[in-house]
Amino acid sequence: MIEIPANHITPSVKSLFKPRDPAGLRCIAVLEGIRPGKIFTDAPDNPTWIMVWEITFGAIYPWGNVSATVFRELIHRLREEKMVFLGLWPDDERWSSCRGQGWQEVIRDSYLP
Helix, strand or coil: CEEECHHHCCHHHHCCCCCCCCCHHHHHHHHCCCCCEEEEECCCCCCCEEEEEECCCCEEEEEECCCHHHHHHHHHHHHCCCCCEECCCCCCHHHHHHCCCCHHHHHHHHHCC
16 A cells, blocks of 8 residues: 555546545545645555545545455545545445445444444
């Protein structure tokens, strides 16, 4: 997992995130370096996944195929700083990447009391 600064985000990477996401303009603002946040990926030049965390309100925006293990690690790491919640609508297709081995435990451990 690599944290990258907003000034290393290419227009093609920025286009992967949509303003229609819940509070999606905050995500775009992090990618543009306007709002405080953190950007994580597996490979800055050719990512298979990216996670954008908007710090003020705690929304995390995923893209790609992040593993349950990496997601769990990132959520726990960010929760040491502030609240984290997943910025997806209930019918978002990205939920489909949260299926399979380990995801039920991640969601239960990360989001349920």
